[in-house]
Amino acid sequence: MxxxxxxxxxxxxxxxxxxxxxxxxxxxxxxxxxxxxxxxxxxxxxxxxxxxxxxxxxxxxxxxxxxxxxxxxxxxxxxxxxxxxxxxxxxxxxxxxxxxxxxxxxxxxxxxxxxxxxxxxxxxxxxxxxxxxxxxxxxxxxxxxxxxxxxxxxxxxxxxxxxxxxxxxxxxxxxxxxxxxxLPSPESGDPDAPLKAMLVDSWYDPYLGVVVLVRIMEGTLKKGDQIRMMQTGAKYGVDRIGVFRPKMENMPSLGPGEIGFITASIKQVRDTKVGDTITHEKRQTPEPLPGFKPSQPVVFCGLFPVDSSEFEDLRDAIEKLALNDASFSSEMETSAALGFGFRCGFLGLLHLEVIRDRIEREYNIELITTAPSVIYHIYQKDGTMHELHNPADMPDPSTIDHLEEPRIKATIMVPDEYLGDVLKLCQDRRGIQLDLTYAGSRAMTVYDLPLNEVVFDFYDRLKSVTKGYASFDYQMEGYREDNLVKMSILVNDEPVDALSTMVHRDRAEMRGRAMCEKLKDLIPRHMFKIPIQAAIGGKVIARETLSAMRKDVTAKCYGGDATRKKKLLEKQKAGKKKMRQFGKVDIPQEAFISALKMDD
CATH class of the missing domain: 3.40.50.300 (P-loop containing nucleotide triphosphate hydrolases)
Incomplete structure (x- = not known):
């Protein structure tokens, strides 16, 4: 030792x-x-x-x-x-x-x-x-x-x-x-005291089960010991003990101040809470270590397979990833437009990208990702509070007293010459400036920003207005009331649930107009004209019309009476009207993916 x-x-x-x-x-x-x-x-x-x-x-x-x-x-x-x-x-x-x-x-x-x-x-x-x-x-x-x-x-x-x-x-x-x-050495640690070890991390290994990374504070951990997790109360027998030199190397025991791994036939990473205290089953330590806050997902989005027959494969992939990443949560959901899929919670946009890339690469499943959204707090008139993860599940507006959205405190460091663009970007995103200081030729500005404005494409915009020189960091600050509304998109008078989003009332018209213009370019033309509308409740705030493809029905009329042409055109018009009533608009998958990328 x-x-x-x-x-x-x-x-x-x-x-x-x-x-x-x-x-x-x-x-x-x-x-x-x-x-x-x-x-x-x-x-x-x-x-x-x-x-x-x-x-x-x-x-x-x-x-x-x-x-x-x-x-x-x-x-x-x-x-x-x-x-x-x-x-x-x-x-x-x-x-x-x-x-x-x-x-x-x-x-x-x-x-x-x-x-x-x-x-x-x-x-x-x-x-x-x-x-x-x-x-x-x-x-x-x-x-x-x-x-x-x-x-x-x-x-x-x-x-x-x-x-x-x-x-x-x-x-x-x-x-x-x-x-x-x-650097200091570990302060204290009695090898003969009751075992107190901190669970630093855990991951799933297909051959060994869950591998747990531990830091021993006091006591000694040996192979064959019966251990207990103090938060979950679960008991296990230690099979292997060792250290990483980056490869695993077995050791007979670990003493105070040492960092190593144990395996104990644990089946799921969910059973090992990070920050938990591990102690001996027989000689327990009286005080557990102070735990730390579990990670809270802040960004939610739906993951749907492009080919709906791959839903079971997606379920397997998500279960396997959840084995290794306890910070990633998922539940099943269905959408009229996209079929079966999962609503997943992530720690941020990079986490979302990483998980999506891993599913596509390691499990060969093509995915559609819906627009990322954050958790809103809905306070209803009867005094109850609900969390809203998906804008499509918004309750009737007449029952709602007010809505609160998550805010973040963002720190942005940027060279002086780009400061004006950064301040304008933050103001456009409903930011409130808290601080502005200088460190040499670089400005450091602190803003209070709504998280839902940041998850969309804030980081990309920030990088483009500063030519990549800005650096950005944020932490969650809590919830604040604001004037938020749900914007629905209607195609041929049918609401498309996958495209509904939460927006601030002042910016709803601009967002709605952009979305309608984009969909007009993406949806292929049909035999009848298609209205594309953005609405808040029953009020339409933006509209585009996709014109119909038409056949020239009067081509075979040459000369003769004008009433004959008129009759044919009237007949065509009636047919188109009937078609529009019963016709179904197919929105291609690419249109969904592009419409959800609102970077322009």
Whole structure:
């Protein structure tokens, strides 16, 4: 068992693309944790989609043995965390399992919005923080300016920040020494006390069942122990214990301060609540660890198979993904236009994209995704409150007292020359400015924004008006009342449930007009004319008419009496009228997909 003062548990926090995973690769490589022949880029990012997009989605862990300059052997437990805002709960729980953080900042880009968010998570968890300036070998790198910026914006002393290039390996020995000398060891932990271990993460392995990542606080965990989860009350027998060097390696036991994994024939990831306390069945610890908030889905959308015969395959795919991702919720729903599918809840738009890509790629199912929506609170006149996930389920407006929508606090960092465009974008999205400060030549603005304006295409618009230079981060702020209405789309006087959305009354007409114009281009022409309308309740606020295809019925009349032509045209008109009454308009699948992408 490793003595406490020789253990260092730390995580790497940074904005997206500042080089967390590459630094983790170099630390693993320079300590010979993995043989040279097994080394590959982004070693800890095991999912294809992580490698392809160059992002980290799941927090990963590795145990490194390191002999320091003082000749002593240390055990370093590294957790590589995601940088993206949608996976912030992965970051927050990883922070609770470790005592220190390496703050990686790109020496050419400087501090970004996500850097701030992740650093504040680390500071809340009482971490010792070591600043690391990465990419110092780039011609555009300005380490002195960025070090000053870290001091100004975050307030962390950066005089002895490590200057490194994770790609080429410059400065990696300094980082290893800094981890040993500047980060604290686990404070206390009695190996003979009753077992108290934190459940940091869990995932499903097809051969072993659920693999649970644990951090031992007190006591010792051995193979064969009977353990109990304190939140769920479930009991299990431990089959395997080990650590990751990134590959699994079995160990006889884990002691205080150590991070490792256990398997215990657990069938479902749902049975393992993240943040739960694990203790011995016979000798229980009196106090459980303070848990942390379960992740709440904030964005909802419907997933439907393009080919309705693939519904069962989609159900299997969603069940398998839910095995590995407890933050993703789903329930069945049906739609008149799209058939059977699922209504799924996600942590944000990137999470939605990742899940959708995984279903399409890993299970070969083509999907239609309906417009993302958020949860609204509906207060009815009798005093009850309901959550509305799908605008199509909105109750009768006469019974509603008022509606509340979720608001977020958004932090946007942007170079000075694009500030005007960003402020205009936020004002257009009903934002309320809370703060505007400067860090060097970059402005940092804080806005209170409605979440439903953000989930649509806010991020894409922000990137396009700032040519990709803005960085954006948000946190949920709660609910506030606003003047919201449900806008329905009617095609040939039939409501299309998949296209109904919640909009602010002031913007309903503009949204409705855009949607009608778009559908007019997308729906193919029929033999009769088709009205396309946007309505709020019984009031039509926008309309387009798709003209009919017509046959020239008077072609065979040459000369003769004009009444004959008139008679034929009247007959055609009557036929078209009858057709419109009984005709069915087919809206092609592409039209749905395009209409739901309101990016123009």
């Amino acid at each position: 490793t003595p406490l003062d020789r253990i260092r548990n730390f995580s790497i926090v940074a904005h997206i693309d500042h080089g967390k995973s590459t630094l983790a690769d170099r630390l693993i490589q320079s300590t010979n944790t993995v043989a040279e022949r097994d080394m590959q880029e982004q070693l800890l990012d095991s999912m294809d989609i992580e490698r392809e997009r160059g992002i980290t989605i799941k927090a990963n862990t590795v145990r490194i043995d390191y002999t320091a300059n003082d000749g002593l052997d240390y055990v370093l437990n590294l957790i590589d965390t995601p940088g993206h805002v949608d996976f912030a709960y992965e970051v927050s729980r990883s922070m609770r399992a470790v005592e220190g953080s390496l703050l990686v900042v790109d020496a050419s880009q400087g501090v970004e919005a996500q850097t701030l968010a992740n650093v504040y998570t680390a500071i809340e968890a009482d971490h010792e923080i070591v600043p690391v300036l990465n990419k110092v070998d780039l011609p555009a790198a300005e380490p002195e300016r960025v070090a000053e910026q870290i001091e100004d914006v975050i307030g962390i002393d950066s005089t002895d920040a490590c200057l490194i290039s994770a790609k080429t390996g410059i400065g990696i020995p300094d980082v290893l020494e800094a981890i040993v000398t500047r």
